[in-house]
Amino acid sequence: MIAALFLKQRITTMSISRAIFPFFGLGDKLVTEEVRAKRLVTCVKECESYLSLTGQCEICNCFVKEKTEFKNEACPLKKW
Ligand code: SF4
Numbered sequence: 343m344i345a346a347l348f349l350k351q352r353i354t355t356m357s358i359s360r361a362i363f364p365f366f367g368l369g370d371k372l373v374t375e376e377v378r379a380k381r382l383v384t385c386v387k388e389c390e391s392y393l394s395l396t397g398q399c400e401i402c403n404c405f406v407k408e409k410t411e412f413k414n415e416a417c418p419l420k421k422w
Pocket of ligand 1: 384386390393398416417418420
């Protein structure tokens with residue numbers, strides 16, 4: 343139950359960069375919310391390399407909540 347709530351919060355909460363980047367004219371650096379959600383589900387729900395304790399990718403050490411937002415980022419295992 344707690345894990346499900348944590349997952350939902352991580353997927354639906356607007357990130358700081360999503361809130362701030364458009365303000366500075368950098369919105370084009372971000373993927374759409376739909377793309378981000380799909381990426382995040384892949385990381386959080388479908389990948390064995392996702393570290394739920396810290397929210398990081400075990401391969402690249404990135405925080406996936408942030409990593410999944412940017413157009414220039416890619417999954418090191420080519421899952422997205
Ligand atoms: S970025 Fe790729 S390897 Fe890392 S957690 Fe996400 S899907 Fe897994």
